[in-house]
Amino acid sequence: MTTTIAVEDQPSTSNEKLGWALVVICMAQLMVVLDSTIANIALPYIGHDLDITQNNLQWIVTGYALAFGGLLLLGGRLADLYGRRRIFMLGLVLFSFASALGGLAQNEAMLLGSRGLQGVGAAMAAPAALALISTTFPAGPLRNRAFSVYAALSGVGAAIGLILGGWLTGLEVSGLEGWRLTFLINVPIGLFAAFIAPRFLKESEPQHTALDIPGAVSGTLGLTSLVYGLSRAGDSRYGWGDSVTIGTLVAAVVLLVAFVQIERTVKNPLLPLSIFASRARATALVSMMITPAAMFAMFFFLSLMVQNVMGYSSLRTGFAFLPFTFGMIAGATISSKLIAKVDPRWLAGTGTILAGMALFAFSRITVDDSPATLASLAANGGFAGNDINYWTAIAPWVVLMSFGMGLTFVSMMLVAVHGIPDEDSGIGSGVLNTMQQVGGAIGLAALSTIAVHFTRERAADISASMSGGGGTPSADVQQRISDLVGQSAFTSGATHAFLVGAFMIxxxxxxVWIFLNVKHHELVDEEAPEGVVV
Known part of the structure; x- marks a missing residue:
């Protein structure tokens, strides 16, 4: 406990420096998370301006996820070996350069290449950022508050990305199309964070050990194949039965099995398998894989429902998720204050129950898709979801979902990284980030498959109920009816995905309730024996 007391007795300037250190770290985290969603709303505009086909537009999102998810373990180990601040700054500079390249892209290849480079920069910066929190802030209230802010940004960033993307897409500055601003906004932020990092962040001691090249190659290719295969499986054009999907997933399994075998025998492994030896940490990592999977799927399906079924504009859709930021901040703040007094099992267990309740509430959303209603909406130019009340059917559950995630993320992050030796904190953070990325890919792929199945099934039922009616409507009315059938059918698919997502959480x-046995006092006791702490 002496470490915490010493920090608290230091002059206020030391705490101010810690505060600025957290600002720098969180600027990087916010950029990384923002870029997972900020470009989503701009996709139609990007496709139009750069003449990118609908099929290839997905690579603007998938390309970033592939590079990010595939390189996280390598990025974490590079931070341990060559200095966390150095790799953190290099990742920020690369991310900023790639963002500038994307914002000025003149063709499809240039844009997709920039997204891959952004993923590489993010894979370097994100594990280093989380490791810097673990090694900069002493165990206790200071570290808890730091993790609270970091965890809140992990969820809030996705919501802010939708809002910012919707707003920037509608702008035009100095002749630049609005979608370009969704990339260029990262440049000054990233360069500023990299510039001031040496002033507030201490460099870690580099390790003079060789990089595990076989492990790096097999692990990176295995994770990249896994993320790609799962993303392709979730695409309605391919699905789980597609030969490329199957081949990629089989290759991923083979590569990852080889990776584990290499790590068991190599002298200086990329991933020390002892990280998974702790029951508490293993529980935290599994829960941090499952819960973000359902959360990211919620963003995906709910944003489409609000925009395409309820008829919201892109900017209004972004603001529909604004309550998520308030719930996330509240949950993270409460969790950081209670973690010193309450076991993480109670915080994370309660948080996941609440988040599941929110997803269950989303699964109860319905639209009136009777033939008479659809015909009336078609004649009046309405949307299938005109009868969905945002303030009763969506907003309260967005808040509940985010509050539950805030309670869960802070406590699980603390458990996941606590007890990992300082020299391995980068790879430990890389594992945590990887579990979240891979979990998100698995969740979205699985829930997309479920949604597509029930969407097609409901569309067939609605079409059958509308056949055999009166006279043939005009071509315009037929098109509107077809659109409304699609909106209604999508609602059915999304609500089934929400229901499965609830049971996932x-x-x-x-x-968490069964296996998480770590006590709250162990998270702040630096002197506790290794077997107790982890």
């Missing part, structure tokens, strides 16, 4: 909750 409740599964994570059961794992």
């Amino acid at each position: 409740w599964t994570a909750s059961a794992i």
Whole structure:
């Protein structure tokens, strides 16, 4: 406990420096998370301006996810070996350069290449950022508050990305199309954070050990193949039965099995498998894989529902998720204050129960898709979801979902990184980030498959109920009816995905309640024996 007391007795300037250190770290985290969603709303505009086909537009999102998810373990180990601040700054500079390249892109290849480079920069900066929190802030209230802010940004960033993307897409500055601003906004932020990092962040001691090249190659290719295969499986054009999907997933399994075998025998492994030896840490990592999977799927399906079924504009769609930021901040703040007094099992267990309840509430959303209603909406130019009340059917559950995630993320992050030796904190953070990325890919792929199945099934039922009616409507009315059938059918698919997502999170909750045995005082006791701490 002496470390915490010493920090608290230091002059206020030391705490101010810690505060600025957290600002720098969180600027990087916000950029990384923002870029997972900020470009989503701009996709139609990007496709039009750069003449990118609808099929290839997905690579603007998938390309970033592939590079980010595939290189996280390598990025974490590079931070341990060559200095966390150095790799953090290099990642920020690369991310900023790639963002500038994307914002000034003149063709499809230039834009997709820039997204891959952004993923590389993010894979370097993100593990280093989380490791810098673990090694900069002493265990206790200071570290808890730092993780609270970091965890809040992990969820809030996705919502802010939708809002910012919707706003920037509608702008035009100095002749630049609005979608370009969604990339260029990163440049000054990233360069500023990299510039001031040496002033507030200490460099870690580099390790003079060789990089595990076989492990780096097999692990990176295995994770990249896994993320790609799962993303392709979730695409309605391909699905789980597609030969490329199957081949990629089989290759991923082979590569990852080889990776594990290499790590068991190599002298200086890329990923020390002892990280998974702790029951508490393993529980935290599994829960941090399942819960973000359901959360990211919520963003995906709900944003499409609000925009395409309820008829909201892109900017209004972004603001529909604004309550998520308030709930996330509240949950993270409460969790950081209670973690010193309450075991993480109670915080994460309660948080996952609440988040599951929110997803269950989303699964109860319905639209009136009777033939008479659809015909009336078609005649009046309405949307299938005109009868969905945002303030009762969506807003309260967005807040509940985010509050539950705030409670869960802070406590699980603390458990996941606590007890990892300082020399391995970068790879430990890389594992945590990887679990979140891979979990998100798995969740979205699985829930997309479910949504597509029920969407097609409901569309066939609605079309059958509308056949055999009166006279043939005009071509315009037929098109509007077809659009409304699609909107109604999508609602059915999305609500079934929400229902499965709820049980996914409740599964994570059961794992936490059953297996998470770490006590709250162990998270702040630097002197506790290794077997107790982890």
